[in-house]
Amino acid sequence: MTARKPWGAGRKIAFVAAVCALAAGGGAFAAAGPGLTRASIASEASSPERTTPGLAVPVVAPAQLTVSPADDAKPVNPAAPVSLKVRDGRIERVALTSDAGDAVDGTLDAGGTGWTASGALKFNTRYSYTYTVVDSAGRKTASTRTFNTVSAANEADAAIYPLDGMKVGVAQPLQITFSEPVLNRDAVEKAIRITSTSGQAGDFHWFSNNMVRYRPESFWAANSTITMDLQLFGVDLGNGQIGNFNKKVTVHIGDKKVAVADAAAHTFSVSINDQPAGSWPVTMGDQRFPSARGYLVLMEKHRYDHFVAASIGLKPGDPANYGELDVEYATRLTPSGEYIHQALDSALPYIGNTNVSHGCIGMTADRAAWVFNNMTSGDVVQVINTEGDFANFDDGFGDWNIPWAQYAN
Structure with a gap:
């Protein structure tokens, strides 16, 4: 048993x-x-791929990333935000560099969960975006992404007049001429802030897709200062064209100098700050070449200038053809060829009684010199009692001949 x-x-x-x-x-x-x-018990940190329940308790969620721009993105607007955001983790390191080795500065938030580029990007550049993030278990994830900014072919520039620091008269419009057509006009206008020490408000008027001007309803206040703050870098002009600059321009307005040229009375009367400064006899455009009517804004001055009749369409054999000649004290009113200048000797007998010019305002030497020495770009001449048409908008600054309701529309 x-x-x-x-x-x-x-x-x-x-x-x-x-x-x-x-x-x-x-x-x-x-x-x-x-x-x-x-x-x-194995640490969760020793097994980077583990995201399901295992020996470690509790499971550590992997870091979640939001990265902008996307990997291999193109073309990226150089004004677009470059950022990295992390959930369930923190950022250990970020480097944003161009292929040329230029580093772009950035800012990390206090919690270490967000990084944003603070430096400006360049056009036509490839960037590498390298970062390392760490989750709460100490697991590190490193990655590199690349993107390309807008090419030089889609980079839009602009010319601004008056130039920064320039002193001009009260009738000078502000002009911006773009290198590329602007289709998104509202976006461009919103990116331009114009202020005046006089508190005057104005409005934009687009004369073409490439050129816009700005003026107030009435002339700028004498001795005021205008500031143009253009934040056009990264602004989409339309059709893939992107603005490439920010710029601040300061323009100084001088005394209010206004002249009235009367083609019937043959006089040129000037006021400074609404006070009479003189009235002189002149000769203006004859019946074939009447002086342009309305407001003409002074543009540029030349102590001596060379006039060529062919430039206004006159041909040999035409009785009005004066060939080529030199004039003194030439103050330009229009690009097409109207000036205030010292009258030729042949015209001197007609000053004050007969219009014999090709549209210019002819004066005696001392009066032409006074205008040359005392009036400047942006001062204005109002031409009255002439048979001529208004100068076209692209023939000088004819802005003041457009009614305000139409200009500001």
């Missing part, structure tokens, strides 16, 4: 075997009862 084993010993062996089976299978008992085994 076989001897019976103690009941307790058999039950103990079975219990230990069950525990081992559970431990070997990674069951809930083993995870919840580590006191039954001395094996070390």
